[in-house]
Amino acid sequence: MSNTRREFLGQSTTIAATTASAAWLYASEANADDKAKSDPNRLTVAVIGPGGMGMGHTNLLATNSAVRVAYVCDVDEQRAARAAETITKGSGQAPKIVKDMRQVFDDKEVKAVWIATPDHWHAPAAILAANAGKHVYVEKPCSHNLREGRLMIEAARKNKVVMQVGTQTRSTAHAIKGMEKLKTGVIGEILVAKAWNSQRRSTIGKQQPSEPPKNLDYDLWLGPVTYRPYQSNFLHGIWRWWYDFGCGDIGNDGVHDIDVALWGLGMKTHPTRIAALGGKSFFDDDMQHADTQYIVYEYAAATKAGKPKQLIFEQRIWSPYVQEGFENGNAYYGTEGMMIFGKAGKYAVYGPKNKLIEESTGNAPDLAAHHANFLECIRTGARPNADIEINHLSTALCHLGNIATRAGRVIHFDPAKEQITGDSEAATLLTREYRDHWARPIV
Ligand SMILES: NC(=O)c1ccc[n+]([C@@H]2O[C@H](COP(=O)([O-])OP(=O)(O)OC[C@H]3O[C@@H](n4cnc5c(N)ncnc54)[C@H](O)[C@@H]3O)[C@@H](O)[C@H]2O)c1
Incomplete structure (x- = not known):
């Protein structure tokens, strides 16, 4: 096992129990020698949920010299592998493949995440990411219910991170x-x-x-x-x-x-x-x-x-x-x-x-242009479009x-x-019931 891999597994103790099999954890051990990793001009980012729209993001990010895609994260092994292949082909650097987004959030190198999961995961993922200090690009609709949207605003402001939503118009x-x-x-x-x-x-x-x-x-x-x-x-x-x-x-x-x-x-x-x-x-x-x-x-x-x-x-x-x-x-x-x-x-x-x-x-x-605006705001601290x-x-x-x-x-x-x-009956639909789960949205 390479040092990089051992260190990484050490950092991720909070999620060790749910970690995928080691074989699936990495697209390539070559990642350890990733030259781009030390390139200060590239922002280290991750794509979470590279499905239909997520692949739209992946395709662009793979060839964007402003970023280094360090992770692709998907709960569907096949989709994660497809996205990793696109990143590797486009950038020449193999990303890590994970299925539990907490591994991305645990990595201090990652500065920003693209979230293109289904709607019920937008707020949970965006709030966890913001609380981990990551800048967030999250797909539209920003939330699955109205209350979640308010929590997302609070998470972005409290953690002083940029939170751009995927309405690219x-x-x-x-x-x-x-x-x-x-x-x-x-x-x-x-x-x-x-x-x-x-x-x-x-x-x-x-x-x-x-x-x-x-x-x-x-x-x-x-x-x-x-x-x-x-x-x-x-x-x-x-x-x-x-x-x-x-x-x-x-x-x-x-x-x-x-x-x-x-x-x-x-x-x-x-x-x-x-x-x-x-x-x-x-x-x-x-x-x-x-x-x-x-x-x-x-x-x-x-x-x-x-x-x-x-x-x-x-x-x-x-x-x-x-x-x-x-x-x-x-x-x-x-x-x-x-x-x-x-x-x-x-x-x-x-x-x-x-x-x-x-x-x-x-x-x-x-x-x-929407990606560029997000990256620009990370640099300047301005509010995104x-x-x-x-x-x-x-x-x-x-x-x-x-x-x-x-x-x-x-x-x-x-x-x-x-x-x-x-x-009062209609008012119940302003939020939802969540099960007892680590991603239950709280700020
Ligand atoms: N901005 C746009 O123009 C545009 C266009 C289409 C879709 N979207 C948005 O993109 C989002 C995704 O839509 P889609 O059609 O691509 O859906 P999809 O089902 O094809 O893709 C979602 C992906 O997320 C993965 N996923 C689910 N839960 C996950 C988790 N916990 N961690 C990691 N990955 C997880 C799924 O396995 C899948 O690969 C939606 O919110 C949708 O509204 C935006």
Whole structure:
């Protein structure tokens, strides 16, 4: 056993009991001689959850000379191996492979982590990482429930770490240009913003509990979620349609569009009233979240002289037909005009009498720019473009919209206390029950 490996195992005594077999612990012993390890210009980082989106991050990080990916961490052995291969090919350096994220957090060399696990792991992992002093890039929606988002903000601030959320449109040059245009007052005062998500998803079928695959540590995949037996239509990726693990498509693609709606509307608080209709109109399967959803969020006027504002969200995940030219997009309604903004990289501004004022085409959501912004903020200590506090507001809209959809009645919300008022049943959905587990989120 090399010194490096022995030292590493020594450091990780807190998790020795759950450590994977030694053979699986390392992609390569060659890592001990890793030249990049001593390169002070490279930030030592880790990727946690290199699945669908996590591989998007892995592909970029593998060839980013600003970082050295020291670990890939996945509870699925096959996915971890695939990611390690990508890093090795791209950077010439083999990362360590682990399945328990505490091994990453225990390593003082690691300065930042990318977290692309399913939603139920976002807050637990991000809080543990922040408490270990790591800067955090965590995928959207930032949390699985509203309370977790608040805990994430507290963890980031208490530990003075950067916490960037994966809404990469916030770092996309063309979107920034469009939002700057709105700020000039080109369409007057914006009273209503709309976001929509229309596309054709696949059915998740109907399944019964079965044995998890051998390459998967299912108990670690569940984490602090109350135990329930494995079903093949939980993963990969399909977990997002289940209440226990995901937030539905509003928290998946919808949160990108909601975030851009909120950005243009310029709201820095939560809504006070939420009304929603929706449910399962199309799919006849195990999917629990709505496939069809219409939500109106109302923001109380900020001052006596101010006006209330509304954000509208519309979703059909069985219909790929475009609205205003886009599957995913936004409309901003101002007192003197309107703007249509397509996620794919186009916007159009209309003035009085629907006169076209400006049309612009630019780049689609720019993941590399979002990575660069995160790394820059680690260097400068500035708040990132999709800081946890910004995304908490957008992700909270997903949670409140889902709560109103499930309750089937208007929800009243106290933005300062982050509490639902007058509806104790709906209020229970602002958090969740966790099992007794080391990753149970606490700050
Ligand atoms: N920013 C974007 O544009 C974008 C796009 C797609 C997905 N996402 C987000 O990325 C996240 C992942 O989505 P996905 O579709 O890639 O899901 P996925 O199921 O394909 O990938 C999740 C990965 O995390 C692993 N994992 C689960 N628990 C883990 C744990 N405790 N430790 C380490 N690894 C663990 C799984 O084995 C899997 O490989 C979601 O939050 C999703 O919303 C973001």
